Amino acid sequence: MASSKLSCTMGQKKQRALEAKRHQNPSDGTQMPSPKELHLGPPATLGPTRSIYFSSPEGRPARLGSAFFDQPAVSLARAFLGQQILVRRLDDSTELRGRIVETEAYLGPEDEAAHSRGGRQTPRNRGMFMKPGTLYVYLIYGMYFCMNVSSRGDGACVLLRALEPLGGLEAMRQLRHALRKGAAGRALKDRELCNGPSKLCQALAIDRSFDQRDLARDESVWLEQGPPEPSEPAVVAAARVGIGQAGEWAQKPLRFYIRGSPWVSVVDRAAERDTQTGARACSHKDF
DNA sequence: TAGCCGATCCCCT
């Protein structure tokens, strides 16, 4: 991404604000599809060859099939970033779309921070043990939902933490607004719509009724391959958020996000420095 | 802008 170069000379917050503005108001000549264009059908640019991951013979050529999800959690968490677009079709056929920019990997029984630690399998976390691509949606703090996608490996999954909203932003804003405490408050900025695991669930109207659904087959929620980026996004590997009790597992760099993205929920400058100097190098060898 | 803290209730032990 061109923005990674900018980050050397510009403060990150400023850069993020500029990026957000550019996405909303492209003035650099780059053609950004309008939300309406994004709303309609699959992306126009699918590339010359069809990946084996693509399924659905009729209609939705860009939808990702079961094979895509059948990879280890770390690998899947990284594969989600940048080019995968989460689509949610509401009952009135409105389609909400967002590009995945931040994920966390939970590795299964050995991972002290995972709900499946020690091999625990309960009615709540059953989705973690189901076939790759199964959703695990649970209630947290009595008020919010979090959305995971199971990966290869028993009890392993990927938490979706943030999206870059691409289509249906007004519907997202309404959904978020309706669920906030001070519902009479100010309108949410675009970057506040999906920059957190529960925020994105609110914005996409994802609740527990989505638990254990198959992301490769469901009619209301699926994943699409987005238009190709000019270059691979720079990915930062950082410690996961909100798992202070998990000992050494709390420190492992199992959270992944796109460097410089204004849509990410939590920025970790130390991890970004490590990644830049190669000290952490975003390598799977860490695990 | 960063840090603190209350809200809220299900799930697990």
Place this chain on the structure above:
DNA sequence: GGGGATCGGCTAA
């Protein structure tokens, strides 16, 4: 009965 993969309002610097 206690804790939690969060969020947002408030306050201080």
